[in-house]
Amino acid sequence: MSATYASPYLGRFTGRTAVITGGASGLGRAVAARIVAEGGRVALWDLDADGLKEAAAQVGASHVEALDVSDQAAVAAAAKASNAALGKIDILVASAGITGATVPVHEFPLDNWRRVIDINLNGVFYCCREIVPFMLAGGYGRIVNVASVAGKEGNPNASAYSASKAGVIGLTKSLGKELATLGVIANSLTPATFESPILEQLPRSQVDYMRGKIPMGRLGEVDESAAMVCFMASQECSFTTASTFDTSGGRTTY
Template identity: 80%
Template sequence: MTVFKDRFAGRTAIVTGGASGLGKETARRLVAEGAKVALWDNNPETLAAAADDVGATFSVALDVTDADAVAAAAQSSHQALGGRLDVLVASAGITGATVPVHEFPLDSWRRTIDINLNGLFYCCRALVPLMLANGYGRIVNVASVAGKEGNPNASAYSASKAGVLGFTKSLGKELAGKGVIVNSLTPATFESPILAQLPQSQVDYMRSKIPMGRLGHVGESVAMVCFMASEECSFTTASTFDTSGGRTTY
C-alpha cells in the first residue's frame, strides 16, 4: 500500500461496515494518511478488534437499518471526532440469498434491500447535514458491478446496488455547488470476507466475467475510495468509479 502522507490530515471520517473487508482496509488507510476515523458495524466483537487494529478514534455497534440508531450514532461520532465530519464511506452490505427469483426467500429479499439501500440512505440522511454545516464533505457509496449488469441468482443484491447508483446520482446533484461531493464505487468481485456468503459456483461465475481473469485485490478498491474521499476529487460528483478489471467500461 502506497501511503500519501498527511493527505487526510485534519480530516474526519465515518466508515460503515468497518469491522472487515473493504470498510476496515479503507479505515486503515484513512488513519495512516492522517484522518480521525469512526467505525460503524453490526458486529460488536469484530468491531472492537478492528477499531484497535486500524487505530480508529471511535466505534459504534449498530444495525444501519435502524434509522434512530443511525441518527444517534451520527451525533455521538460527530462529537467524538471533534465536532466535524468530512468523509462518509458507506460500505455496509450483504449478498442475500443466491437463488432464482421464483425461489427467493422474502425475508432475505427484504433484509438485503434494507441493509444495502435503506441503511445507506439512513446514513446519508443523518450525516449530510453535518457536512453542510462545514461547507465540505465527501461521500463514497459502495455499490457493485452487479448494480450495472445484474448477476443471475443475485436479484436482491443486484437490485439494491442499482438503487445505490441511482441514489448517488440524485444526492450528488442535490449537493453540487454546496461543497459536498457524492460518488459511488462499482467493484467487481475481490477477495473479501463477504465471499463466504456465496457458493463457490457464484464466485467462479463472477471471476469468469472479468477480462483480467482474476478477482480484484481489496487494496485496489481502497485506493479508489481514498481518492474519491480526498480533496483531489473536486469536479466529479453524482458519478461512478469502476474497479472491475475491464468488466464494466461505462
C-alpha cells in the same frame, strides 16, 4: 490493509474525519487503515461488535459504533455520537452490505429480499440522510457509497443484491446533483468481486461465475478498491460528483 500501511500520500487526510460503515472487515477496514495512515481520524460502524473492537485497535480508530445500518434511529444516534467524538464529519464511506440468497427470482425468500434491501439500500440512505447535515454545516464533504457492477449489469441468482446496488447508484446520482454547489461531493464505487469476507456468504459456483466475467481473469484485491475509495474521499476528487468509479478488471467500461 494493516495499520502499518505505508502511504505514498502522507498527510492527505490531515485534519479530516471519516465515518466508515462495515468498518470491522474487508473494504471498510482497509479504507480506515489508509485514512488513519494518511493523517485522518475515523469512526468505525459495524454490526459485528467483536470484529469492530479488533479493527478499531488495529487501525487506530478514534470512535466506534456497533449498530445495524438498517435501523434508522440507531443510525441517527450514531451520527450524532460520531460527530461529537470527532468534532465534525468530513467523509462518509458507506460500505456495509450483505449478499443475500443465491436463488432465482421466483424462489427468492421474501424475508431475505427485505433484509438485503434494508441493509444495502435503505442503510445507505439512512447514513447519507443523517450525516449530510453535519457536512453542510461544515461546508465540506465527501461521500463514497459502495455499489457494485451487479448494480449495472445484474447478476443471475442475485436479484436482491443487484437491485439494491442499482438503487445505491441511483441514490448517489440524485444526492450528488443535490449537493453539487454546496461543497459536498457524492460518488459511488462499482467494484467487481474482490477478495473479502463477504464471499463467505456465497456458494463457490457463484464466485466462479463472477470471476469468469472479469476480463483480467482474476478477482480484485481489497487494496485496489480501497485506493480508489481514498481518492474519491479526498480533496483531490473535486470536479466529479453524482458519478461512479469502476474497479472491475474491465468488466464494465461505462
